[in-house]
Amino acid sequence: MSAPATPRRSPFARPSKDDGPRASLRHLLPFLADHRGTLVAVALLSVVGAVTTLAQPLVVQQVIAEVQSGTGLGPLVWAIVALVVVTSLISGYQHYLLQRTGTAVVASSRRRLIARILRLPIAEFDARRTGDLVSRVGTDTTLLYAVLTQGLADAVGNALIFLGALIAMAVIDPVLLLLIVLVLGASIGAVVVLSGRIRVATRAQQAKVGELASGVERAIGSIRTVRAAGATERETASVTRLADEAYGVGVRIAKVSALVVPVAGIALQVSLLVVLGVGGLRVASGELGIASLVAFIMFLFLLVAPLGTFVGAILSVNQALGALGRIQEVLDLPTEDADDAQRAAGVVVDDTDAAASAPAVEFRDVHFSYPDAVVATRRRAEGEARRALASVRVDASAIEDDGDEAGAQVLRGVSFRAPRGSRVALVGPSGAGKSTTLALIERFYDATGGAVLVDGVDVRLHDRTALRARLGYVEQDAPTLAGSIGDNLRLASPDATDEACEAVLRAVNLGDVLDRSPEGLDAQVGEAGVMLSGGERQRLAIARALLAAPPILLLDESTSSLDGLNEQRMREAIDAVATGRTLVVIAHRLSTVVDSDLIVVMDRGEVVGVGTHSELVASTPLYRDLAKHQLLV
Template sequence: MSAPAPRRGRRSAPQDGPRARLTQLLPYIFEHKPVLVVIVILSIAGSITTLAQPLLVGQVIERVQSGEALGVLVWGIVALVVASSVISGYQHYLLQRTGTAVVYSSRRKLIARILHLPISEFDSRRTGDLVSRVGTDTTLLYAVLTQGLADSVGNALLFVGAILAMAFIDPVLLVSIVGVLGISVVGVTLLSSRIRTATQEQQDKVGELASGVERAVGSIRTVRAAGATEREAADVTRVATDVYGVGVRIAKVSALVVPIAGIALQVSLLVVLGLGGYRVASGAITVADLVTFVMFLFLLIAPLGSFFGAITSVNQALGALGRIQEVLDLPIETDQDVAIAATVQPAATAPGANDSHAALEFRDVRFRYPASVVAARRTAESAALAALSDAHVDTSAVELPATADSDGEVLKGVSFQVPRGSRVALVGPSGAGKSTTLALIERFYDPTDGAILLDGVDVRTLDRTDLRGQLGYVEQDAPTLAGTIAENLRLASPTASDEECERVLRAVNLGEVLERSPLGVDAPVGEAGVMLSGGERQRLAIARALLAAPPILLLDESTSSLDGLNEQRMRDAIDAVATGRTLIVIAHRLSTVVDSDLIVVLDHGRVVGQGTHSELVESTPLYRDLARHQLLV
């Protein structure tokens, strides 16, 4: 009797990721230098026109008091206001456009990086979280440009110009407000660090939420059939509640920034009016000076408010950028090849049809999955058992595929050869390492020790694209991409004609699918192939591999979803295209592989037998038991 499965509870908070630095944010902005230069020039011009307005207003007041004619001063003020408005509007447009370009640039980099990550990263990370980084996290970079950072040069000029003008008008009044403004700046700076931390936590939670929704929606039929809709909704809602809670914390901290700026302005204005009124009464300054000073005070507060907004937006962006940069800093498959090249002898010759070598050979191959992948799989297994327990299913007899033995190895000294043009079958119980063997051939992972040879050449010395171009791989789950039948078939053969697509579909007994719709090969298959049956999806995956016509076919449980009639038809189709090709087939149904040229029996990561069906029945107890249970002996 196995131990009770752990109950599902509140998911633990994500571990703190790397904190991004401002220097990591600047390259995204400096990609648009020409536009930024224009924005800075417009910002400076706008600041000059704005600073000139209080000076002209002061002169207008003085001329009115002295009874002099205003002349062109009024029209000068009107011209400055119009110019400032036009400059501000065009600058706003450029900022919005550049902010959108920054988001686009970051998404482009992130998408390119994600799609080139090693398979181990996808095995250990949640799909929804990666999607969230592309969508939600990158959006926060938009605020960096649109909320003050790119306008900082103009605001700095406006701030300094206002300070100098106020010092020239009345240094006493200026000193009276410096303390108030200084306290507000310190307060906002201290609050900004809390905003950055909370934003990063919020984005982590948003990624977890996206993963939860993707998990539930992607398996909605299974969820409905199991009566687990309410439980799944409750799980996702718990994460949404966490996101809400962090968002409220950010709102509370951000809400403190607004009053600080408002209080600073109000207190400064009261001080200036009170002390300024006294100094006007004492004759130290004129009314025109006081009005001009107050106008400059408002001009001083405007860039200060932009500064506060920039601090908040930059810290929010840095919180999201930490998650983006974490992915961008991950090594891609090409980076792995560079490290491997230092330890593996280069290929003497390119692989080809060399009769002196086996098509494929495993030489004492050992392999263990990375710790992150093992941890992710164990978490998934625990969640699966918990779901069964929540559904009141007895989990004592549930057997989950083993990831590795206690020593951590999945394959332990596996050796066998695949002669060119032969059909080799890999059989054994769940967790024996069969699918891992195909993953190593495809170089989704590389061996921990030993070597895999393609035509006598270590596959680690080959370009992955060239290697995979020689392999046709049909996964166990036979995934179907959203789109049309033709788009699925042309995934590995983009130049294939409609006639070639139809021919290979009929070869795998999918002709009736073509006849369902007048669109033929352009008929949609739905999200994840929902408009096809499980067997049809599997045959479509096999058709995709056959259309590419590679010299080596890797079939992982390729007939597991087929009935007896279609399985036989599929075997006939594979036999037809297998001529002159090498096949490696994984199968639990021994009836589909009994006529193989070679059968390799795996158990707990070791080869426990090799030979034909009749030879293994006599020599290998495990195979004999498997055959007996399937009524083949």
Template sequence: MNTVPEPRTRRSPFARPSKDDGPRATFRQLLPFVFEHTRVLVWVSLLSVLAAVATLIQPLLIGQVIERVQTGETLGLLVWALVLFVVISSAISAYQHFLLQRTGTAVVLSSRRRLISRILHLPIAEFDGRRTGDLVSRVGTDTTMLYAVLTQGLADSVGNVLLFIGALIAMLVIDPLLLLSIVGVLAVSVLAVVSLSGRMRRATSLQQTRVGELTSGIERAIGAVRTIRAAGATEREERAVSEKATQAYEAGVEVAKASALVVPIAGIALQASMLVVLGVGGMRVASGAVEISSLVTFVMFLFLMVMPLASAFGAIASVGQALGALGRIQEVLDIPAETAEDAAARPATPVEGAPAIAFRDVRFRYPEAVVAAREQATREAIEAHVPLGDEEPSADDVLRGVSFEVPRGARVALVGPSGAGKSTILALLERFYDPTSGRIELDGQDVRELSRDELRARFGYVEQDAPTLAGTIADNLRLASPDATDADCERVLRAVNLGSVIDRSPAGIDTPVGEDGVMLSGGERQRLAIARALLAAPPILLLDESTSSLDGLNEQLMRDAIDAVAHGRTLLVIAHRLSTVIDSDRIVVLDKGEVVGQGTHSELVESVPLYRDLARHQLLV
């Protein structure tokens, strides 16, 4: 039996990290993103080898030029050969740079695709326990950090290694003593960079987390901008979001500090090595142990050896930053998809005579991470005067041994006070969550034995405050029915009294609805959501307070439309108003997560005080 996980004692994968407790990633986890482009990387490596050979030849040619000038010999084709190798190495480097830039962009694309795919398949609990802006930040800013891995020295490491080794061998041949004099300087610089890479990773991870929090804050403020303006809370919101921006800035300063220590090391190593070489080399030239041409050649090889060293330092820094961002990316990729268990699902096998829906002693408690996230969201909503939902997740059981049946073809209404667990029942039916204990059946079969796709195809679900997607009316209608014709779309729109919306615009069903449906009224948005469910023509309709935003006339028209399409279908309805449920075949009364009564309207008025009180006020909240 699949159950909701027990509250986790470990830190939530989405909890805010401290400076020393960020998401961790290893270099091994980074390699799959890079090796997706193996063919290009092999070609880049070959080019870097050719560039390294062309570059290593140049100091030798310059040494030959100096010797011929000293002896008075003619230079012949030597100068032209030097120019040729300079041009060749430059052309190869330019083409290699293009390939690296393009491949770096491709790595970002592939990582974004993987992350988007996983985010859209995450369990609903992860969204309920998470800020949307932080997930958006991971797709946007975190994946961009992977770009530097290829563009700052990692991909052309083969050529750099060859260049470093070639220069080292040449310097050893020219003068072992001079080489020995700079080994210590270079070793210290390498150790310093390696020790700083861990600090770079931690600082980057913290910075990306702060950027995610900033994105969440901005998204929250923009999403509730009308409410915030009306409440006179604009200045408070500005201060709150500005504080998050300041925290992101401070985290960025930590990255800058770590980077400022890494970047100059290569330059310091080169300067110190040059001073040593000029001092020791000058004495050896004066003593006649080394020719001036050999010293010049040695110095050029020193530059060539430090160049790949500087590139390696840059690669270490960029990899450290990438690992900090990759930790946040990998954190999401490691969360099992919602459908991870669906591979073992069985085909639907309806039981003859079984009710369409049955709850058998169902208990449910929200995961600890969801409760904590909602508590934080509630505090912020109160501060910003943003309206709260009716059912906030509680650390206690939301449902306590709920049992009831919905016969096939019947209309059953769920009623009760706010927080009674009505919306949770529909969420469990859709398997956004699984019950902590008990059993939920669809046509006699445990819903956990079905794949979620097959299960949800049986339902037409209109959630509370159903969102309207940015785009057109047709885009919203075809979300669950992509093959619906224009005629089908217009038919369901008129069935729910939305014909005037398409009649008043020459665009018809292609009329834009604006961001979050801002160009429609609240009632129109809710009717559009119902039309979307009706268009899919499922055997079971789940309506969560679907008429709460409608006036009396539109509610009656909506009831008529639902009555028309309900023939032969099963309906499970949550409603505010007595008029919406009074004609239901069965009414289930909930209070504090328990069923306190079932029956028809007349039966419940006589037997259930809570229902009688709600009916007396003509309002079921």
């Protein structure tokens, strides 16, 4: 059944409360603060330019008067030439300063966004599309450039020209000025009414561009799967639909702009006709001199020119503010470590005898539920996966259901201890909450009930940086970063020597990767490690953790992609580095953890058994069934 058609939104529709956070000009001030010196210089140049511009009609008026009286024009001609040259030079240099400052504002806003995004809580990444965040850094920040380059920064000069022209016209002929003010007032009112719609439409357009970036990223990131599934045309249609939606919102902006842009031109034409008609009559009646009429017309152009700039600035500023609202939304989000300083005050984590008496890791009646926004994003991704599976005739029910509907508890009263120097395994069916358990140890999320302790201290009291320095974490699908082998290895150990890097690579049986390229550690791995096999990427991730050699190692299905030989080599490498360290390992293949000091069996977010392999076979039906299926009993 097709979805109901979405009602078309009028370009004149009023802003909705659901259009998201709005930005105002005051939100621009932090972006401009670092460039206030340059902006002051631009403003001063604008003042000088305004004075030389306003002087030109007065000199022309004097020229006409001198011609009528038959006096020589030499000095006045040179004065006009000098004014024109000076005005042009000032305008050119001012343009350069504005372009440079606009570029600098875009760069500084990107730095601020990047710094904030990379410090956001993990929940924000789980609840948002990556492409949308990328779009805010790239596309949205670019619109800030228009704020400076299209009239806002030189508003001082334009305001002076406008005010000076207004005063001069009032002195020359107040009656003509009154008529002009009526015409221009109507045009300004139209601009103000329409401009607010542009901001709303721009925000909607930028949101669509973010969705488009997410769609392109998804398709490119899964290009091999898409090609193998014969889904190229469907993915093309899906991404094209997003592009068409962005186009539709762009057309909406164009409709409003099409009404706003001609306003200045119409105002100038009508004003000029009024001046020529009424002014001509006043000249004929002797109430106004021809020199004064010419000067009035020149001042009229000077009066309307700032209005044209004002109209352009209104368009660009409202577009920029629409994008700035999306930027400000991210900048207003709290960072992951926003309250760490308060929580960690007075807490010292070390390896003294007192700390050594506590378990390395302990869960005390831990409960946890994912935030609703994260659940909604997962459900949306699951829906996309179901549609993709259905398109290639795979049973969609095979998708794992973690039972993570909004408000559902993923962990329910989980309690266990991992003594220092021990090897503890977490086992159980998919969706039991094992990976979530490691995420709580790493403080990607905080428990919603109970407490997670590391070295006897609640992790919420640890400084995150210090905590994670004590943890080596290899996630289930550990990503390989674009760059070299050495770059990936040194991610957690930037000061590691080449010798140490090569040693750990050979320990995890990646020596052949080094040997097959003359570049060695500088050999490139390609985007997302595409030049490595799945097993090689997994071993590289483990090597990265082993190189850092932290006191606690967290391994989530770290050998799932390895064959028997490499798995044995990996276990030997982990055993070698694990001496005196605590290992918390998630495994589906029980053969890799049967010799663990402690095995924690989880099911549906609860601990259903704790003990050694032999103890669990005798006491825990779920573990016994898992062991039977894997021929271990």
